[in-house]
Amino acid sequence: MRWSLLVLFTLATAAQSGVAAEAAKQDFSGVWFPDAKASGRWPTERPFTPAMLAARAQWNKEHTPIDLTRDDENLSCIPYTLPYVMTTITQYPFEIVATPQRIHLFTEVFGQVRRIDLQSREHGDQLPSRMGQSHARWEGTELVVETTRILPLHAGHRYPSSPAQRVVERFSVGDDARSGRQLKVEVTVHDPPVYTEPVVMRMVYTAAPPGIEVGEYICGQDLWDQRRDGSSSRIPWR
């Protein structure tokens, strides 16, 4: 009898903790716009290490003057890299599609895809990439996403980074009286060769009204259109 009660109690506790764990998992699905007013910014004075300051000074000496109408990589369709893809504030939304195995984040600008694994902890032998390799775990109602293997950016870049960069993001959702449903992401950049201390930014995104979808964004489309319109032989139907 005592054993039966113990088994029942154990089963009930396990079931309860399972329910609580499920309930703690927030649903981030939907289309989100960056909230320019509520979001944080990169610090004006970033805590660069002495070595990085020296590297940046050297880079500037070798490459100035910089003409941003020509030398800006984003203007030239080079897409964003994490964490900038989360911390940049544009008019473009992103969409989160969540499944039990993985969270996909589809950005409109540059049509980029982030993949956040919820189950696998395997890193494998993977090359660094703009979005890096992300794994997540739940801490209460927060999803903690840790990303490594992010493609490093050179010393002269607006946001230089090293191969050691590690980005930790804490995702949570809630309601706001002003803007309705909100997604909050606290972004912490750990990069000891670049920064003397972690850089923290708190980003806020608001839920898009119903019916809004992430659009098709093809960087360089205007160049192709000009080329195409210059010759009717390129379109047989006109």
Place this chain on the structure above:
Amino acid sequence: MKFAGGLGTVAALALHLATVQVAHAASPAAAATDFSGTWLPDARRAEPWPSSLPLTATTRRFMERFDAAQSDPTTFCMPFGTPRNMLQTGYPLEIVQTPERVVMVIQPNLANAEVRRIPLNAGPLPESPEPSWFGTSRGHWEGATLVIETIGMRDDAILGDDGLPHSGQLRVVERLHLERDPERGKVLVDDIELHDPQAWQGTLKTRRYFSWAPDARPRDPTCVDALWTEKLWSERLREHARQAVPAEATP
């Protein structure tokens, strides 16, 4: 709904989750096939087009003069577009599936990832959607088969390296199902029908096979990096050339 916190919210969320699970189990979507994951196109089993396609005269003329260096959008880092992104055999296909929608991601070595969004059971297609590279799609289940209809593709995209064009009237119907192959394991089969009276008579049909590849990971595209480097270098070289020539020698 405000997050009030406490046991009430937990219980409400648990009840909601349980309800959602029951609802999914009872809905037709629960009986649907799970295509989620990453798939590699099987180039060896890609069905070639018949040797004599029922092409219109306009299409034939275009193909005879086709020069990929000038007229293939991908030469300029533009997307494959739909359905070329399903006909290609070089890059993985990733499928994200929820009861409400299917998202297909093809990440070729071009400027952008190609993301096809396919709402399920979302009613009829719009009359004349804004032309786009990936078109406007609707999907529905016919038993274990996912049927996708797509319209609204740009008329300057092509279907393959040979320059086979399609017009803005193109309508694509795909039927996706899973097969079990003793050698290859799980195989995704896409039966593709192409209707475009401006470009060919009747219906073009082909079948594409995709092998289950859970470890396949898309790589960062380098197409634009290459173009950017080329642009930067050509401008730098022109600048150096200008500086090297005295002003009075310039005509």
